[in-house]
Amino acid sequence: MKTITITTVPGFDEWREASRRCIAERIRPEHLIWQNSHSVQNELFSSDAEPCRSKIPRKMPQSKLSIPKSTLMLLKYALCHNDENRFALCYRVLWRVVYENKQLIQIKTDDDVIQLFAMAKAVKRDAYKMSAFLRFREISLEGQEHFVAWYEPEHFSLEIKLNFFQTRFKNMRWSILTPYRAAHWDTETLVLEDNPDSSVVPDHDRIENYWLTYYANIFNPARIKTSAMLNQMPKKYWKNMPETTLIDDMIKQSDTRTRKMISDCKTN
Amino acid sequence: MHDRLIQKLEILSDAAKYDASCASGSAGKRQAGKTEKVGIGSLTGGSGICHSFTPDGRCVSLLKILMTNYCIYDCHYCINRVSSNVQRARFTVKETVELTLNFYKRNYIEGLFLSSGIVGSPDITMESMVRIAKSLRIDHGFKGYIHLKTIPNASPELQAEAGLYADRLSINVEMPTQSSLNKYAPEKDLSDIHRSMNTLKEKIAEHKVDKTFSGKRPPRFAPGGQSTQMIIGADGSNDKTILGTSVKLYSEQKLRRVYYSAFSPIPDASEVLPLKPAPLVREHRLYQADWLLRFYGFGLDEILEDDMLDMDYDPKLSWALRNRHMFPIDLNKADKQMLLRVPGLGARTVQKILSIRRNTKLNWIDLTKMRLPLKKLKPFITVGDYFPDIHLLDSNNFELQFKQPKQFELFGA
Numbered sequence: 001m002k003t004i005t006i007t008t009v010p011g012f013d014e015w016r017e018a019s020r021r022c023i024a025e026r027i028r029p030e031h032l033i034w035q036n037s038h039s040v041q042n043e044l045f046s047s048d049a050e051p052c053r054s055k056i057p058r059k060m061p062q063s064k065l066s067i068p069k070s071t072l073m074l075l076k077y078a079l080c081h082n083d084e085n086r087f088a089l090c091y092r093v094l095w096r097v098v099y100e101n102k103q104l105i106q107i108k109t110d111d112d113v114i115q116l117f118a119m120a121k122a123v124k125r126d127a128y129k130m131s132a133f134l135r136f137r138e139i140s141l142e143g144q145e146h147f148v149a150w151y152e153p154e155h156f157s158l159e160i161k162l163n164f165f166q167t168r169f170k171n172m173r174w175s176i177l178t179p180y181r182a183a184h185w186d187t188e189t190l191v192l193e194d195n196p197d198s199s200v201v202p203d204h205d206r207i208e209n210y211w212l213t214y215y216a217n218i219f220n221p222a223r224i225k226t227s228a229m230l231n232q233m234p235k236k237y238w239k240n241m242p243e244t245t246l247i248d249d250m251i252k253q254s255d256t257r258t259r260k261m262i263s264d265c266k267t268n
Numbered sequence: 269m270h271d272r273l274i275q276k277l278e279i280l281s282d283a284a285k286y287d288a289s290c291a292s293g294s295a296g297k298r299q300a301g302k303t304e305k306v307g308i309g310s311l312t313g314g315s316g317i318c319h320s321f322t323p324d325g326r327c328v329s330l331l332k333i334l335m336t337n338y339c340i341y342d343c344h345y346c347i348n349r350v351s352s353n354v355q356r357a358r359f360t361v362k363e364t365v366e367l368t369l370n371f372y373k374r375n376y377i378e379g380l381f382l383s384s385g386i387v388g389s390p391d392i393t394m395e396s397m398v399r400i401a402k403s404l405r406i407d408h409g410f411k412g413y414i415h416l417k418t419i420p421n422a423s424p425e426l427q428a429e430a431g432l433y434a435d436r437l438s439i440n441v442e443m444p445t446q447s448s449l450n451k452y453a454p455e456k457d458l459s460d461i462h463r464s465m466n467t468l469k470e471k472i473a474e475h476k477v478d479k480t481f482s483g484k485r486p487p488r489f490a491p492g493g494q495s496t497q498m499i500i501g502a503d504g505s506n507d508k509t510i511l512g513t514s515v516k517l518y519s520e521q522k523l524r525r526v527y528y529s530a531f532s533p534i535p536d537a538s539e540v541l542p543l544k545p546a547p548l549v550r551e552h553r554l555y556q557a558d559w560l561l562r563f564y565g566f567g568l569d570e571i572l573e574d575d576m577l578d579m580d581y582d583p584k585l586s587w588a589l590r591n592r593h594m595f596p597i598d599l600n601k602a603d604k605q606m607l608l609r610v611p612g613l614g615a616r617t618v619q620k621i622l623s624i625r626r627n628t629k630l631n632w633i634d635l636t637k638m639r640l641p642l643k644k645l646k647p648f649i650t651v652g653d654y655f656p657d658i659h660l661l662d663s664n665n666f667e668l669q670f671k672q673p674k675q676f677e678l679f680g681a
Contacts, residue, residue, distance in 0.1 A: 228325025
């Protein structure tokens with residue numbers, strides 16, 4: 001038995017490095033125990049377990065370790081899942097792809113493949129929701145516009161979406177804070193900060209009222225479909241979306257508003 | 269910005285909500301260059317992001333507003349017709365541009381969907397709309413999504429300019445026939461609308477070429493194509509007429525999307541209109557039928573047995589119930605076209621089945637692992653270790669098992 005401890009979150013790079021070596025050494029998945037230290041600070045307390053970042057040559061025999069880019073992407077997504085078993089599962093899949101069946105990923109009915117896809121899908125959805133539901137608020141920092149957002153992803157989705165935010169808001173200064181990590185962008189450089197202080201997040205924004213006005217008025221009270229809304233925007237996302245404070249009243253008043261429209265027509 | 273602007277926003281977003289479209293995708297990818305020091309936004313490719321959802325189940329993806337709700341036309345179904353008593357307002361070019369940018373910077377939206385009542389003349393209106401799009405693109409380097417509702421009678425030059433800045437252009441046909449238009453939108457002419465669509469279609473095709481002879485790439489022209497909307501249930505048109513019109517629009521005008529909007533009562537409505545909203549299930553069935561026509565290889569005459577779609581069963585199931593002799597289908601052998609016709613199998617599932625089949629044979633357990641709607645599928649398919657009871661398909665009241673309390677997904681995106 002060999003134990004590998006991953007010390008960072010989500011831990012993709014560490015996992016990849018360790019996996020490269022273990023695959024090359026032909027260590028079977030069942031002979032490996034994957035651990036990860038629970039929080040980012042735990043890195044300071046070294047355990048007895050063998051650290052996986054030893055000085056191994058980066059270049060390994062390519063023939064055995066080349067896997068399709070799409071598979072690597074799939075593993076990358078799955079490794080951003082918050083499930084502690086992700087490292088073991090991904091290694092098992094990698095092992096099987098390398099030594100058992102190159103086409104494994106195509107077999108969508110294989111239990112490991114199903115689990116891998118399910119985890120990747122959960123992360124993808126979580127990351128998508130982050131790009132959709134995150135809200136920036138404007139502050140003035142050193143005399144310049146700076147946009148700050150607080151978001152609580154379910155998985156390690158910040159890593160997945162960094163590129164999206166850097167591209168879309170390239171010429172904007174912004175900070176995205178999550179419970180485990182913050183990303184700060186000054187139009188040129190990205191700085192990551194672990195365990196950020198959430199008290200710097202502003203509680204209002206000069207434009208927010210316009211957004212609430214828009215949200216309340218673009219809604220058609222004659223077509224209430226709350227379940228469709230909740231399907232796409234479950235309540236767990238609501239707390240950081242300012243417009244959701246309006247929803248209860250919008251639903252309550254919808255019936256009266258619709259009936260009024262119809263009765264107004266009749267009296268015309 | 270001050271309170272007067274809040275008031276305008278109230279009026280001009282309220283007036284825009286009857287447009288079903290909120291799509292912000294299918295215009296390809298776009299982003300600011302690495303060295304560009306101004307500019308904001310990106311198109312991610314794929315189908316755009318829904319930044320919020322309202323209690324009507326609709327996605328909020330774009331800032332969907334009218335430039336103005338003043339209008340010289342008198343279309344009965346429209347809340348902004350000249351004879352309506354609604355409050356009027358008008359955004360300036362600058363206000364619209366700033367609102368869009370301010371919303372975008374806060375990650376509220378993917379871009380702008382701008383429509384307008386007709387003020388002065390079609391050309392005057394269209395010219396202001398183009399100025400808004402142009403200012404966003406040129407002055408502010410805006411790379412987000414822009415959808416412009418073009419004004420049917422505006423000059424071809426203005427429409428051509430609109431296409432240079434917009435990702436999508438649309439003109440609403442509103443009613444499937446000229447006779448309905450005559451009754452409900454007396455100033456609108458179907459052949460004018462088609463002429464405008466045709467101009468845009470040709471422009472879009474011209475700009476699609478990868479490179480011209482001189483080796484230069486032509487500028488982008490409405491890369492997201494054209495779309496339109498029909499109001500359902502305000503006039504007497506049946507589903508056959510409506511879908512027939514859609515088929516023509518898709519094939520002749522190369523439209524990307526036709527939206528169906530169930531008529532719903534509007535404030536201060538004209539008395540020519542029905543008082544009751546059209547059932548949402550009809551709108552839903554039309555979207556399903558539209559999907560079958562575009563992505564599942566169905567023909568119009570296969571989907572419609574008579575003039576109206578079946579409200580109890582979705583159109584694919586309804587077709588299968590009428591063609592039971594073609595079932596059950598062997599999922600391990602049937603070709604793609606036939607798989608697409610099996611009730612309960614979507615296009616993505618079919619793709620998955622085909623890819624699994626290349627490596628291994630499908631058994632019942634695999635279907636459960638794929639989380640398919642087994643109850644619906646069961647009578648229509650066979651796999652390696654499963655064959656349905658041969659009498660099942662022919663049993664009395666077979667179809668009743670599929671009737672269920674209605675739940676609707678969102679198809680309007």
